[in-house]
Amino acid sequence: MKTTLSIIIMGMFLFFSQTACNQQVKKMKYNSLTPEEQAVILHKATERPFTGEYDTVFSKGTYVCKQCNAPLYRSNDKFDAHCGWPSFDDAIPGAVKRIPDADGQRTEIVCANCGAHLGHVFLNEGFTPKNTRYCVNSISMKFIPDKVMKAEENNQETAYFASGCFWGTQYHFMKAIGVISTTVGYMGGHTKNPTYQEVCTGRTGHVETTEVVFDKTKTSYEDMIKLFFETHDFTQVGGQGPDIGDQYRSVIFYTSENQKIMAEKYIGILTQKGYKVATILKPAPEFWKAEDYHQEYYEKKHGTPYCHIYRKIF
Numbered sequence: 001m002k003t004t005l006s007i008i009i010m011g012m013f014l015f016f017s018q019t020a021c022n023q024q025v026k027k028m029k030y031n032s033l034t035p036e037e038q039a040v041i042l043h044k045a046t047e048r049p050f051t052g053e054y055d056t057v058f059s060k061g062t063y064v065c066k067q068c069n070a071p072l073y074r075s076n077d078k079f080d081a082h083c084g085w086p087s088f089d090d091a092i093p094g095a096v097k098r099i100p101d102a103d104g105q106r107t108e109i110v111c112a113n114c115g116a117h118l119g120h121v122f123l124n125e126g127f128t129p130k131n132t133r134y135c136v137n138s139i140s141m142k143f144i145p146d147k148v149m150k151a152e153e154n155n156q157e158t159a160y161f162a163s164g165c166f167w168g169t170q171y172h173f174m175k176a177i178g179v180i181s182t183t184v185g186y187m188g189g190h191t192k193n194p195t196y197q198e199v200c201t202g203r204t205g206h207v208e209t210t211e212v213v214f215d216k217t218k219t220s221y222e223d224m225i226k227l228f229f230e231t232h233d234f235t236q237v238g239g240q241g242p243d244i245g246d247q248y249r250s251v252i253f254y255t256s257e258n259q260k261i262m263a264e265k266y267i268g269i270l271t272q273k274g275y276k277v278a279t280i281l282k283p284a285p286e287f288w289k290a291e292d293y294h295q296e297y298y299e300k301k302h303g304t305p306y307c308h309i310y311r312k313i314f
């Protein structure tokens with residue numbers, strides 16, 4: 001009798017704790033997913049090999065769940081299995097759950113926090129000493145570079161702006177209140193670590209870009225966007241001032257959904273003011289630092305920009 005009673009009590013406890021758990025899950029706000037993301041993350045489809053965003057990315061950082069932002073894998077555990085999908089030989093402890101696949105053969109992997117489908121895990125293939133290959137769909141994850149992660153902890157944010165010759169862009173941003181550091185470089189092309197000469201051929205697709213790190217307690221991304229629009233001709237197509245070519249395009253490379261929304265807001269305000277905005281919005285890909293002689297160019301030469309003149313708009 002006593003045993004039956006304790007079983008009932010235990011059962012009730014389990015029932016209630018599960019209900020509480022479910023409610024907690026429901027209350028948590030997940031990121032909204034595109035139809036392509038839903039197909040893989042919710043309906044367990046597989047992205048085509050060699051098409052994912054992170055297949056060939058090996059920079060330092062953390063891969064988090066696209067749906068719930070839980071950290072899943074570290075770049076230190078990533079290796080190239082030449083299979084067309086990002087491969088890791090280890091996961092962050094407790095982050096990834098293994099379950100038998102519906103096909104009865106493979107082992108499926110899902111985010112332990114939200115259940116998002118990630119891919120499959122394969123053992124004993126001999127790729128690395130750990131003999132494990134987490135084969136993950138790029139689309140199930142979001143990559144956060146170490147730099148960005150560390151910055152967030154210190155109330156810093158990174159922004160990327162391209163507004164013609166990067167000497168001029170950097171000149172204005174490095175003087176702005178709350179800016180901690182600026183670096184000029186190249187972004188948005190299809191080659192790794194390009195040189196200035198390569199970018200100038202126009203064949204690499206890179207844009208001259210300034211990386212701006214700012215203190216969120218002293219300024220805001222909104223202030224950075226205003227400065228961006230107020231220091232170049234964002235209506236010019238295919239170049240800036242006398243600098244003509246794709247590398248001088250006006251581009252905002254956003255690093256978060258919030259930056260994207262903010263950039264869209266200001267393009268909307270300018271459009272309402274009657275401007276025909278040529279600025280392009282793109283998610284930030286890898287940033288390649290430019291040669292040392294391009295860094296803080298006008299400061300070194302004691303010069304001022306020829307086509308980046310501040311004018312108040314907002």
Ligand SMILES: [Zn+2]
Pocket residue numbers: 065066067068069070111112113114115116
């Ligand atoms: Zn998740």
